[in-house]
Amino acid sequence: MKPSGPLLLGVRHHGPGSARAVRAALDAARPRTVLIEGPPEADALIPLAGDEAMRPPVALLAHAVDEPGRSAFWPLAEFSPEWVAIRWAVEHRVPARFIDLPATHTLAWGKQDEAQPGTEGSGGGEEGHADADADADAGDASGPRADVWVDPLAVLADVAGYDDPERWWEDVVEHRGVGDGDVFAPFLGLEEAMGALREAYGCGGHERDLVREAHMRLQVRAAQREFGDDVAVVCGAWHVPALRQKSTVAADKALLKGLPKVKADMTWVPWTYRRLARVSGYGAGIDSPGWYGHLFGAPDRPVERWMTKVAGLLRDEDRIVSSAHVIEAVRLAETLAAMRGRPLPGLSETTDAVRAVMCEGSDVPLALVRDRLVVGDVLGEVPRSAPAVPLQRDLDRIQRRLRLKPEALERELELDLRKDNDAERSRLLHRLRLLRVEWGEPVASRGSTGTFRETWRLRWEPELSVRVAEAGVWGTTVYAAATAKAESDAVAAQGLADVTALAERCLLAELPDALPTVMRVLADRAALDADVGHLAQALPALVRSLRYGDVRGTDTGALAEVAAGLAERVFVGLPPACASLDADAAEEMRRHVDAVHGAVGLLGDAVSSGADTREAGLAPGQGDEGSPSESLGHGAPGSTPTALGHGDLRKRWHVVLRVLSVRDSVPGVIRGRAVRLLLDDGELAQDEAARLMGLALSPGTPPGEAAAWIEGFVGGGSGGGMLLVHDERLLGLVDAWLTGVPAEAFTDVLPLLRRTFSAYEPGVRRTLGELVRRGPGERGRAAVGGSGIPGFGAEVDLERADAVLPVVRLLLGLDPVEVGEDAASGLADNGLVGAAG
Template sequence: MTDSGPRPARRSGPLLLGVRHHGPGSARAVRAALDAACPAVVLIEGPPEADALIPLAADPDLRPPVALLAHAVDEPGRSAFWPLAEFSPEWVAVRWALRHGVPARFIDLPATHTLAWQEQEQEQEQEQKQKQKQGQEEEAPVVSGPDKRAPDCGSRAPGELGPAAGEQAPDGPAAALVAGDQARVDPLAVLAEAAGYDDPERWWEDVVEHRGPGERDPFAPFDALAEAMGALRERFGTGGHPRDAVREAHMRLRLRDARKEFGDAVAVVCGAWHVPALRERTTVTADRALLKGLPKVRTDLTWVPWTHRRLARSSGYGAGIDSPGWYGHLFRALDRPVERWLTRVAGLLREEDMIVSSAHVIEAVRLAETLAAMRGRPLPGLGETMDAVRAVMCDGSDVPLSLVHDRLVVGDVLGEVPESAPAVPLQRDLARQQRSLRIRPEALERELELDLRGDTDAGRSRLLHRLRLLGVGWGEPARSRGSTGTFRETWRLRWEPELAVKVAEAGVWGTTVLGATQAKAEADATAATALADVTALAEQCLLAGLPDALPVVMRVLADRAALDTDVGHLAQALPALVRSLRYGDVRGTDTGALTGVAAGLAERIFVGLPPACTSLDADAADEMRGHVDAVHTAVGLLAETLAGTADPGRGDLRERWRTVLRALSLRDTAPGVIRGRAVRLLLDDGALDAGEAARLMGLALSPGTPPPDAAAWIEGFVGGGGGLLLVHDDRLLGMVDAWLTGVPAEAFTDVLPLLRRTFAAYEPGVRRTLGELVRRGPGERADRPGGHTVTPGFAAEPDIGRADAVLPVLRLLLGLETEPGTIDDNRLAGVGT
């Protein structure tokens, strides 16, 4: 490095560089100060247990944003993060030390104490909640006065210069949330208000972030900031964070050790709030006394990927910045940052097919500079640039502006960690499978379409289902927009940094994804109390490809099914069990063990359902109707599955279910919504002709039936997508119309909510057609036996000839036509599936 001038003079003693975490201006200033001072050692605010991980920062595969993750060995879910971005002063200091061969050490309070404190805080919060609950039950008197809250240090970034997670920046120089006997202070808010700013972020940008790299004295900014923080510490003490005194005592001890080894050639990079405390003259005995008796917990540390979105306050992590993408740009763009930023914005909007030209960029730059001059700012900040983007590039609309904010101001950058970083065995196995299946973690949410007939996609599906069973929510199933066959799956994937903790927590179940998932499935099955939970677990085992865990789950399922007498529970369990039987065709899974259990459940439902449908209130009746629908679908699938088996006693399963529905349709003690639903299911199944359905409707809507019961019967019969039935069967529509017009005025308000709920579920086009048919009135009498009414525009019977004419076009669209007059049976079977 060649100096351009004389080295600036410095006072004796260690170099204390007070920074704002994740500040690009602070990061540039730290780099300039280190270049000028050339210290023999660099001390950095962070957990000392991570000193062994510092050399990994030189690995080119370790790309920020990343975070130091500390978790309790015996309880991996208890963890803490120390995030670092490329524009974090701590990261710049680490990379400077590695590049110059200078030792770098972390000096904050060890993570072993930090995690133990978290446990104590959680226990205190639980006790406080219990006391509050008991106080509410005992109607304790209300005590007037300020709201006193315990400081929330655990969720705050260690040493963070800014509010804790979930807090809002307080107003006024006191900047106070009351914490015990002290006010919790936001230093930026106090300094900004003293400077005449109402926005701490804007003040910080003007004073620090917009400073150019060409300062003559690289130490002057740190001296000025330390002086300001000294004045705040004199007035506010620890600023409502009493545990800062313990952390600062440990920092002073580590600083003394470094000075004994390297003299005064020591540089310290820490939050500016701590600089006055590090300059304070204290004794070693006093500092050690503060650290005596601190709780401990055994911890492990490693590097994990982080994201820009998690650096933003809006994510719930109080990292002190609103716009990590913007700050990253300021750190990289040393010249003309506004012009370069607006050029990136224009490129993003062009990708979204918006018309944005170079002239728009030029005009936006001019407008941003004008706004900065009018607002008295040295350079355009994020507020001015976004105002210019809205006015010039977005035509005043906030819709494209929100896209710019999401993609650029915040961003979806995901860091990377090398394979050499320490990790639990489960994490290593997951990384290996991710590489093998070519499915990389990404911060931006994306959809993944899987065809389970392929080996790679089937493996991806199994991995995602296994992770869900382990509680690692990397992917969530979504509705497929294309084929609805069982060979198709759609997932929404998004990797969040917290998932690294979930993986470490799941490591207690095993060292591989397969082994851990099997162990957890068996444990969940043994611990499950509800029958539906066990059947859902059996379904998950099949989806995740866990044949070794299935026998344990099936044994528990058989035991629970034998003891459970609640028909509602059985009805909840059957659909998931039957769906599981369908996976054998596509996934190649042996589902033979499920067949007998599913058939046995169905038989018990057939016997117990009619008695269970008596004496139900409205809510219970509506819930039971949902069970009837689910069982009806499940029985149809189960009957198809059993059709090819050698069990002759199972062949009439569908017919026995129809017998149950007939019994329900005629059972006077059953609620109307269930009776109506039973009639509708029989009609749709072809087990009941239209004339009989009309007769049953006529009985249900007879004058002797109370209007609420009749309305419930209609809801069960035509609810849930039955609008087209009324459109095409004018007899049923006429009965409903005649009954509704005959409802007494005093009873109309009672039946209106039921009818509104029923017809509001129809598509708008169906509702318009029904309204037109009702307005038109009875149709013309048809010349056919029975003299059924025919509505104009609708035929009495389907026109088979016209329907057959559509088939060639459908075959062509679906790609089923191979030769004239032939169909590829295999492809047809796939589409049918």
């Protein structure tokens, strides 16, 4: 029986049982208008709910016009009672209005709360407009004043004999079917219960609810004057007693007087099930949106349908799940519900049944079920006609053109930058990262190390809509906004490394209009920064930018000039900067030396290959990456040698390494590293390297300094282990030094040595151990032979050669043939086989 006065339908946000009950009550009452808890600024957006392109979950987004980052969301799923009420009103052409406190006040409250930490309020951050209200309705989150806060569902559940308020609500409301009985009775009973709680606890610790409820009462009175008592109100059950109470208009207006305001704008944005499962936010507390969506969409035989979904998911993951498993899981869930005194199996019963029957007691496949089904990866859609900032419209247009649809499910995207569409996708993702719209995250590419390939991990989160609105202050298009943001970041950058990283990102995003400003700031900072560490840290980023620019066909002449000048300043300042460093500073400087060495090696290649490619008329990225390129200053025509400095940068760098390798004031780890780099580049003979090692490991050198030298020379993942394997003279020097370290000093050098040798591959460590076990005499005899190669015998091992030949023929794609001694000898001569010493 319909109660007198306005029809107050108290609900729980995001509850499928409440949603079905609201629909049944509206069908029975046929009100002339529907009032819904929500921001009144969204009234104009209600008709869009009837658009065929509108697919929940969606959310109303309010943001401050002058400060787009200050925002609030009102999420709605298909099983949300508010969404059901909106859809019912649209389908029946009944006026629908939102009656909660306007967002203009909610956002201003949030700004006040940030200015005064510790004050009550829900804030103006993401989803922040109504945390307290929604959580009170949901009954599963703490309020801002824990000393007086009351959980209404916990109190009611305790009275009913339940220890879990969530389970009590599911049994009483969510699992209750809508039959031929009185459809209004549940709402009247819930109103009576909440009324008793409000009498005992007042506002339950949420004083701002009193202001919101005053505004709602004023809106209900206005609707009654227009439509009489044929008014239906859908709101949180906690507010129903406050809306029913008698209060004067003057008293309600007095509560609303003097509220702070900000100018706000609203629109619809897509939402996700995963975001609904977050603990914080409007309507918080639903840990299982996928399960709730299932209950709402399958009111008949929900358990059987759910078990079928679970079985399908597990079969897709190659797990053996039969129809018998489904039948047994359903029976077990129903048995558990009966034993626990529940009217129907809930999520806990179905989960226990799935774990026992389909997952064989394992939580690993159960975690997949929870992630994919209980929570879910559903992403809503919003029609194009919904209001949006110009930047959002431009982004939507680009996404459609590039066929790059936002998805809630995380996925990897492989891009080949030699393809036009993939190159445009890369530019878009890099531009969005500049705008702090982290839709894509770069990850390491599998199977390729070329600069023409990129791999991205994509996932669209609802918060990114706020980031897009916030980035709208920089421009109306993605390109214009990214350009303006890059210029602003360059001017505001604190250090040289920040500017070089920004220059690299501008090249990746292909923002030629931003490069002049970035390059000017970069040149100014490089000229003023005297810290060699900063210069060495900035150089690799510039060289990477040159290579990225090459594959994208970007003119990087100005960047090459700055990089060459930066390298020259590093060459001059590095030897003095390496003097008299402690252990930590020496290790950091050693990393800088490695970075500069790699950068200098690539600097000539990047510019020369780009110039040669342009000279030959090739498209970017189509040159031979493996071909040797000339040194800077001696490249092909068009390589701008004057911009890169006179002479060969690599030769000058080798001079710097020689200085570092022999200067006593330089820490051992840096001296050892300099020797190793010269040896690898062929600028130092093995005999000279052995002499320098002998000096560094002489008895007059402190053991700690000698151990640091070894760390620099053969430490880490630098391939030093293989060097010791193939040059047993160096291994003998290390072995002789190590055995001669005094006992009192051995414990001091052991941690550093352990770090040095533990980084080697297991096979390398085994080989070194075997060589050390043989001893100097055995190693020497093994190394003597006609081959002249340490570790190899003088004669060809024909038996080993015959074992290798089938694999070689397979690799070369040759037909099986008989291979004799001559062929085996040829392979041995080419270093493919040999006799180990």
